[in-house]
Amino acid sequence: MPSGLREAMADSPKSPKAWRKPRVQYAALPFRREGDGEVSLFLVTSRETRRWIIPKGWPIRGLKPHDSAAREAWEEAGLQGRVRKKRLGRYSYEKRVDQALVLCDVDVFPLEVKRQTKRYPEKGQREGRWVSPEEAADLVHEPDLADLIRRTRELLAPKRSKKAETPEAKA
Numbered sequence: 001m002p003s004g005l006r007e008a009m010a011d012s013p014k015s016p017k018a019w020r021k022p023r024v025q026y027a028a029l030p031f032r033r034e035g036d037g038e039v040s041l042f043l044v045t046s047r048e049t050r051r052w053i054i055p056k057g058w059p060i061r062g063l064k065p066h067d068s069a070a071r072e073a074w075e076e077a078g079l080q081g082r083v084r085k086k087r088l089g090r091y092s093y094e095k096r097v098d099q100a101l102v103l104c105d106v107d108v109f110p111l112e113v114k115r116q117t118k119r120y121p122e123k124g125q126r127e128g129r130w131v132s133p134e135e136a137a138d139l140v141h142e143p144d145l146a147d148l149i150r151r152t153r154e155l156l157a158p159k160r161s162k163k164a165e166t167p168e169a170k171a
Helices: 005-011 065-077 133-139 143-150
Strands: 023-033 039-045 079-083 089-097 100-116 128-131
Touching: 023 065, 023 079, 039 065, 039 133, 065 079, 065 100, 089 143, 100 143, 128 133, 133 143
Parallel strands: 023 100
Antiparallel strands: 023 039, 039 128, 079 100, 089 100
16 A cells, blocks of 8 residues: 555545545456466556556446456456456555545456457557566556565465375375
């Protein structure tokens, strides 16, 4: 979270009450496993500032948070796959809304990409590309998101089954 931002917003006499509390957004962290087992991440550019981000947006009525995140990935980049229900992490950033800055807390859900469609709602409005977690962390501007991305190999590591850990399985 940006340092001191919550306190500054809460103390500012010009800040409307609605903006004192962070707004929630949902994001997908699109990933795929390469042939060598390495993880690649998909980033898109924002429409206005052209900064590199992960697909994200406001909650969608009638959808669970992880499904909202998956919908954003499809709308912004045509990405489809398996979204996990469990949140991978959270980051905060400031979003400009109607000439004011609004603090947003973004819940991030991993999306294992199976395919990318050729037609999707925001095609032509954004750029997108597959990059390594290291490159992705260097490209994004939000420090909390960069920290989360740097931990993706650990966070997305396949879970070891308990069966494989038993002495019988090792023999």
